Amino acid sequence: MIGEDDLIARHFAPIAGPGGLGLLDDAALLSPLPGHDLVITKDALVAGVHFFADDPPGAIARKALRVNLSDLAAKGAEPLGFLLGLGLPPGTDEAWIAAFAKGLGEDAKERACPLLGGDTVRSPGGLTLSITAIGTCEAGTMTRRGTGRAGHLLAVTGTIGDAALGLRLRLEPEAEWAKALSPKARAFLLDRYLLPRPRNALAASIHAHASAAMDVSDGLLGDAVKLAASARRGLAPRIALQGVPLSEAAREAVAIEPSLMRAALTGGDDYEILIAAEPGEVDALLAGCAASGCPAHVIGTLEESAAPEFIDADGKGVRFGALKFEHDWKS
Amino acid sequence: MIGEDDLIARHFAPIAGPGGLGLLDDAALLSPLPGHDLVITKDALVAGVHFFADDPPGAIARKALRVNLSDLAAKGAEPLGFLLGLGLPPGTDEAWIAAFAKGLGEDAKERACPLLGGDTVRSPGGLTLSITAIGTCEAGTMTRRGTGRAGHLLAVTGTIGDAALGLRLRLEPEAEWAKALSPKARAFLLDRYLLPRPRNALAASIHAHASAAMDVSDGLLGDAVKLAASARRGLAPRIALQGVPLSEAAREAVAIEPSLMRAALTGGDDYEILIAAEPGEVDALLAGCAASGCPAHVIGTLEESAAPEFIDADGKGVRFGALKFEHDWKS
Numbered sequence: 001m002i003g004e005d006d007l008i009a010r011h012f013a014p015i016a017g018p019g020g021l022g023l024l025d026d027a028a029l030l031s032p033l034p035g036h037d038l039v040i041t042k043d044a045l046v047a048g049v050h051f052f053a054d055d056p057p058g059a060i061a062r063k064a065l066r067v068n069l070s071d072l073a074a075k076g077a078e079p080l081g082f083l084l085g086l087g088l089p090p091g092t093d094e095a096w097i098a099a100f101a102k103g104l105g106e107d108a109k110e111r112a113c114p115l116l117g118g119d120t121v122r123s124p125g126g127l128t129l130s131i132t133a134i135g136t137c138e139a140g141t142m143t144r145r146g147t148g149r150a151g152h153l154l155a156v157t158g159t160i161g162d163a164a165l166g167l168r169l170r171l172e173p174e175a176e177w178a179k180a181l182s183p184k185a186r187a188f189l190l191d192r193y194l195l196p197r198p199r200n201a202l203a204a205s206i207h208a209h210a211s212a213a214m215d216v217s218d219g220l221l222g223d224a225v226k227l228a229a230s231a232r233r234g235l236a237p238r239i240a241l242q243g244v245p246l247s248e249a250a251r252e253a254v255a256i257e258p259s260l261m262r263a264a265l266t267g268g269d270d271y272e273i274l275i276a277a278e279p280g281e282v283d284a285l286l287a288g289c290a291a292s293g294c295p296a297h298v299i300g301t302l303e304e305s306a307a308p309e310f311i312d313a314d315g316k317g318v319r320f321g322a323l324k325f326e327h328d329w330k331s
Numbered sequence: 332m333i334g335e336d337d338l339i340a341r342h343f344a345p346i347a348g349p350g351g352l353g354l355l356d357d358a359a360l361l362s363p364l365p366g367h368d369l370v371i372t373k374d375a376l377v378a379g380v381h382f383f384a385d386d387p388p389g390a391i392a393r394k395a396l397r398v399n400l401s402d403l404a405a406k407g408a409e410p411l412g413f414l415l416g417l418g419l420p421p422g423t424d425e426a427w428i429a430a431f432a433k434g435l436g437e438d439a440k441e442r443a444c445p446l447l448g449g450d451t452v453r454s455p456g457g458l459t460l461s462i463t464a465i466g467t468c469e470a471g472t473m474t475r476r477g478t479g480r481a482g483h484l485l486a487v488t489g490t491i492g493d494a495a496l497g498l499r500l501r502l503e504p505e506a507e508w509a510k511a512l513s514p515k516a517r518a519f520l521l522d523r524y525l526l527p528r529p530r531n532a533l534a535a536s537i538h539a540h541a542s543a544a545m546d547v548s549d550g551l552l553g554d555a556v557k558l559a560a561s562a563r564r565g566l567a568p569r570i571a572l573q574g575v576p577l578s579e580a581a582r583e584a585v586a587i588e589p590s591l592m593r594a595a596l597t598g599g600d601d602y603e604i605l606i607a608a609e610p611g612e613v614d615a616l617l618a619g620c621a622a623s624g625c626p627a628h629v630i631g632t633l634e635e636s637a638a639p640e641f642i643d644a645d646g647k648g649v650r651f652g653a654l655k656f657e658h659d660w661k662s
Contacts (some may be wrong), residue, residue, distance in 0.1 A: 029368055
């Protein structure tokens, strides 16, 4: 039986940064750069809601960190570090914790976002994680969500829908489309659900060229409506659906089962960045993203309009019942 | 049925500070004071482990915030704000959430520690909370845990053991001592378990006069050993047990059942501050604490010693089986 102090000393102190003070104090210590703001985000994940309890522990840890890093990327901020709240179910063995900490430490190192502190508690109801990530940007320059304007173009990084389709594969592995999918496409989609790819490499381009941005976590179409509405009422997105970037694997799935397009556009867990930009900034934005290893694609505009418009390949408007995925605690 | 966005807009946005950006963005924004460090702490609480699921929702919220504020107080830091990770069990009704947010908002206002952001998720396994609190102090001056030295005096704020005895009253209300206790003492102890009193009013005195400090959350005696050991091996506390400040209610309980003294000294949940101070600083420390409305009392010293010493009223050493309360996730 290992106590909390030993657990921290053995598995978490080795992945802590200097601000973590060896995880031996009541608090972490950060010395902000002069002239810089702090950008702080917190995402909680619960077994059975945000991941499967039997996912590999290292992948659970990476996902928890990465969904927070995605928020920092969307704000054009550079990561400084994170704190971890870890609720462990009774009977968690030390090998599980070691694997969890290993995955977490590798991601933290690779993304220059060290562990600064946290809390480990017993959680009889199942595994829960809560990460607070802290980033920084020059004072007054954080990329906001509600600063888009009519006429700005909308772009999105990477590809959309992969994680939502990966989740569908986990939930209904025996569906016809799932069985018809190539092994390569299946593996790609499953991996994208398990491990988001936060776009921190694009933070500088977003910071330099975006008029507004947010990370896409609850479904592209609903998040686009949210980005517009957070600027003001009467602003709405107009999106050409054929312009939404899909991976080869997602295209294969949609070709087998066209109704999956809806899941891809509204399903959530993308952890890509939705970016608004003035028309004169778009070329530089797209070039910056491509140069940083993750292309972005223009998918529409922000318009003076009471309602969003989603346009299909024939130029017709498409209606969606639910625009986004919302975790609801009553269900 | 209320969705996450509406819930945040109705109940949490009204208690957010300016840095929370209306809780409408991906992240919170903090502009640190020039020449100041940030002090960051995170404590998680789980229903059935750290509080009772049927505690009043406002009290659960206050406790979650207060245990974090206690860490900031121990570091001599002034609160700037906090983020809340809230895992709600299925079926949580809006009245519960409203009461939770009301208690949280009142505490946040009273203690000048506004809500900055967070995340609300569904938690099928029961209510979980994770708060990250952020404080500040002049650069390089955070009161550390591991900076006590041999010959420094140990003091503790407030009174010790009240919350531990309050928890015992919750767990064994029909015990002989519980039934013999006066209604006033019972109410006092129960309240101290339900609602910690973090000593943020003492932060300036601690900052000015302590050589080291930590908050007492896992039991006074074990935490004193921890404070000493975090400086280095071979440093240990020597504590005169009769000097440990007890409330009138705790003295009444111990008079009825002397064995409760052990629970008071090792039981945890005190959320008082254990302070080490150079002998020349002690008078000013005690005067500052008293002037700020919460007296501190000298209870011992830090000594060059391989083992702690706990001395009773007759000058004899007392041995304790377990020095502290540790939440263990294997039990």
